[in-house]
Amino acid sequence: MNVxxxxxxxxxxxxxxxxxxxxxxxxxxxxxAVRRQAFETYERLGLPHRRLEEWKYTDLRAxxxxxLPLAATPDAAALSRAAEAVxxxxxxxxxxxxxVDGMFAADLSDVKALASEVSVKTLRETLEKESGDLLxxxxxxxxxxxxxxxxxxxxVVSIADGAQLSAPIQxxxxxxxxxxxxxxxxxxxxxxxxxxxxxxxxxxAGAAAYQVNDAVLVTIGxxxxxxxxxxxxxxxxxxxxxxxxxxxxxNTKLNFFNMTTGGAVSRLQGFITLAGEGSELAVNGxxxxxxxxxxxxxxxxxxAVPHCTSREIFRAVIDDRAHSVFQGRIIVRPDAQxxxxxxxxxxxxxxxxxxxxxxxxxxxxxxxxxxxxxxTAGALDDSLLFYLRARGLPEKDAQALLIQAFVGEAIEQIAxxxxxxHVIGIAERWLERRS
Amino acid sequence: MALxxxxxxxxxxxxxxxxxxxxxxxxEGEVHAIMGPNGSGKSTLSHxxxxxxxxxxTDGQILFKGEDLLEMDxxxxxxKGVFLAFQYPVEIxxxxxxxxxxxxxxxxxxxxxxxxYSTPDFLKKVREVSKSLNIPQDMLKRxxxxxxxGGEKKRNEVLQMALFEPSLCILDEMDSxxxxxxxxxxxxxxxxxxxxxxxxxxxxxxxxxxxxxxxDFVHVMSKGRVVKSGDKQLALELEESGYTQFEDAA
Ligand SMILES: Nc1ncnc2c1ncn2[C@@H]1O[C@H](COP(=O)(O)OP(=O)(O)O)[C@@H](O)[C@H]1O
Ligand SMILES: [Mg+2]
Numbered sequence: 001m002n003v004x005x006x007x008x009x010x011x012x013x014x015x016x017x018x019x020x021x022x023x024x025x026x027x028x029x030x031x032x033a034v035r036r037q038a039f040e041t042y043e044r045l046g047l048p049h050r051r052l053e054e055w056k057y058t059d060l061r062a063x064x065x066x067x068l069p070l071a072a073t074p075d076a077a078a079l080s081r082a083a084e085a086v087x088x089x090x091x092x093x094x095x096x097x098x099x100v101d102g103m104f105a106a107d108l109s110d111v112k113a114l115a116s117e118v119s120v121k122t123l124r125e126t127l128e129k130e131s132g133d134l135l136x137x138x139x140x141x142x143x144x145x146x147x148x149x150x151x152x153x154x155x156v157v158s159i160a161d162g163a164q165l166s167a168p169i170q171x172x173x174x175x176x177x178x179x180x181x182x183x184x185x186x187x188x189x190x191x192x193x194x195x196x197x198x199x200x201x202x203x204x205a206g207a208a209a210y211q212v213n214d215a216v217l218v219t220i221g222x223x224x225x226x227x228x229x230x231x232x233x234x235x236x237x238x239x240x241x242x243x244x245x246x247x248x249x250x251n252t253k254l255n256f257f258n259m260t261t262g263g264a265v266s267r268l269q270g271f272i273t274l275a276g277e278g279s280e281l282a283v284n285g286x287x288x289x290x291x292x293x294x295x296x297x298x299x300x301x302x303x304a305v306p307h308c309t310s311r312e313i314f315r316a317v318i319d320d321r322a323h324s325v326f327q328g329r330i331i332v333r334p335d336a337q338x339x340x341x342x343x344x345x346x347x348x349x350x351x352x353x354x355x356x357x358x359x360x361x362x363x364x365x366x367x368x369x370x371x372x373x374x375x376t377a378g379a380l381d382d383s384l385l386f387y388l389r390a391r392g393l394p395e396k397d398a399q400a401l402l403i404q405a406f407v408g409e410a411i412e413q414i415a416x417x418x419x420x421x422h423v424i425g426i427a428e429r430w431l432e433r434r435s
Numbered sequence: 436m437a438l439x440x441x442x443x444x445x446x447x448x449x450x451x452x453x454x455x456x457x458x459x460x461x462x463e464g465e466v467h468a469i470m471g472p473n474g475s476g477k478s479t480l481s482h483x484x485x486x487x488x489x490x491x492x493t494d495g496q497i498l499f500k501g502e503d504l505l506e507m508d509x510x511x512x513x514x515k516g517v518f519l520a521f522q523y524p525v526e527i528x529x530x531x532x533x534x535x536x537x538x539x540x541x542x543x544x545x546x547x548x549x550x551x552y553s554t555p556d557f558l559k560k561v562r563e564v565s566k567s568l569n570i571p572q573d574m575l576k577r578x579x580x581x582x583x584x585g586g587e588k589k590r591n592e593v594l595q596m597a598l599f600e601p602s603l604c605i606l607d608e609m610d611s612x613x614x615x616x617x618x619x620x621x622x623x624x625x626x627x628x629x630x631x632x633x634x635x636x637x638x639x640x641x642x643x644x645x646x647x648x649x650x651d652f653v654h655v656m657s658k659g660r661v662v663k664s665g666d667k668q669l670a671l672e673l674e675e676s677g678y679t680q681f682e683d684a685a
Pocket of ligand 2: 477479522607608
């Protein structure tokens with residue numbers, strides 16, 4: 001009875017959302033038709049709930065309930081607040097591409113400073129002048145369909161073959177509008193032989209209780225070396241559901257990292273396909289959660305071809321009544337012999353009411369492979385805490401030092417010294433907020 | 436005034452009384468040895484003085500410079516000058532030794548209202564002390580005690596003692612697991628820290644250590660009490676006759 005009511009309620013809210021937003025959604029009538037179709041898919045599925053295997057631990061009907069109306073196009077005041085946020089959260093030396101409340105903000109972005117091998121368009125202009133292709137994905141996920149229906153903007157980045165980018169590209173999502181939603185969709189086309197660092201940051205500029213639904217479509221060519229760092233540092237009462245759909249070519253190295261340090265409900269769902277032989281994938285992540293926060297990292301690594309390796313290291317630090325979810329699936333297709341795939345997840349529970357769910361899944365259809373997973377969950381070690389306190393560290397500082405060491409095992413996988421320090425700085429600020 | 440006064444201390448662990456009324460007075464500048472068989476409560480005493488959670492003091496008192504030590508958190512005791520060199524120093528992966536030393540030293544200084552050490556001063560001091568203790572610099576870059584040998588762990592404890600300059604040093608079985616060369620290096624480090632302002636309590640099972648760190652007083656512990664006190668001669672007698680004579684007395 002309750003469920004049926006929730007479903008009707010939710011369906012109606014989104015339905016209103018789509019009709020009222022339709023006039024603001026970019027694209028030709030053909031594109032709008034694609035959106036309408038995506039929306040119908042969403043409406044058929046409704047908000048994901050616990051009876052869906054993929055969303056078992058993150059029941060959006062219970063946790064979120066409804067999708068908020070589209071945020072207004074940011075005005076001058078909003079943009080000036082966003083400019084402050086860019087200063088506060090920008091990574092020094094990065095070329096910034098800024099999305100404010102779901103709209104590309106050209107004045108806050110460094111488009112002119114980009115290397116000549118990098119081209120950037122907005123999703124908006126692509127949908128208006130080209131086609132609706134970017135709204136299509138093979139996914140049957142309700143939130144990705146909703147994203148296709150509602151996306152207002154995003155960045156379409158192409159990096160030409162052979163480009164060696166010295167400056168990272170940082171896409172910064174800034175929320176300035178309270179109690180509103182931003183839907184963004186971006187594409188990263190990274191050519192053969194490219195060396196590049198991409199950072200995606202999600203932050204608030206004064207906004208509370210906002211919702212983000214972001215999707216990023218990434219293709220990486222052969223012989224590339226890419227670091228892709230995501231920092232979900234949202235306001236404490238925000239909702240952020242974000243999907244990464246990544247295809248990796250041959251002999252490429254991809255170092256993918258996500259850290260969640262805020263948000264009432266956060267989910268990163270990553271679908272990474274190793275489509276070329278000889279590639280090395282590292283997927284690392286950190287969840288730092290407190291109060292009643294819910295953070296979910298759901299990763300599907302699909303070994304579609306032979307001779308690739310994947311390594312996943314996840315660390316969750318969970319305080320108060322927070323809830324961390326890690327779902328890691330490794331698929332090894334029948335042809336993908338000599339696959340080497342491992343994942344290891346560890347949760348540190350700082351309170352008796354903290355909760356960690358871990359669901360590893362291996363779907364192996366080839367016989368000559370090496371795959372494995374491991375998981376641990378536990379509290380801070382009392383004997384280590386006492387040792388540090390006996391040396392003069394106050395209890396909170398002793399805890400902080402041990403927590404930093406714990407998440408350090410994932411963070412140290414970031415190769416660039418400055419970027420690693422930047423990430424450590426965000427983790428340190430989380431620790432300071434805790435005490 | 437005595438530096439440390441333990442008066443009629445009774446301590447329980449998990450409902451079982453381990454110390455049954457222990458009394459011990461240590462003045463500035465003195466070196467006391469506490470000897471006793473395994474299980475007599477030596478480590479328990481050192482843990483209670485340092486403030487390790489999990490021990491219930493049911494009776495008695497511990498005063499440090501006249502203040503009630505049992506009312507203080509472990510970190511407060513450390514800042515006031517209590518230092519315990521652990522029998523089993525723990526390994527702390529991911530916390531670089533150098534970073535740990537600096538953080539701990541500055542936390543103690545901050546608690547005492549002193550200014551933080553500047554980085555060059557700190558580095559100079561660590562380099563000096565670690566050199567005298569034969570601790571290689573690259574060991575300081577590793578996680579605290581991670582991959583250290585038994586001897587290296589003990590020297591790392593002495594290094595901290597030298598850096599923090601406590602007024603009371605408690606050394607719990609510093610000699611366990613050390614060969615004679617390692618023992619000599621560690622003991623030299625400890626002896627270098629002897630001063631009229633600093634007291635030491637050297638806990639050991641064997642007389643051997645006391646050839647290197649010569650005590651002013653020796654106490655024999657058995658079954659949770661001090662059963663005999665004397666000068667260094669007592670340690671030599673114990674070496675001859677063993678602990679069994681005290682088992683009945685206790
Ligand atoms: N945490 C503990 N839980 C239960 N018993 C303990 C604990 N710590 C010490 N004991 C007991 O207390 C007694 C004294 O131990 P300890 O202080 O370690 O002696 P020593 O250091 O002299 O060898 C022993 O019988 C030991 O088993
Ligand atoms: Mg002992």
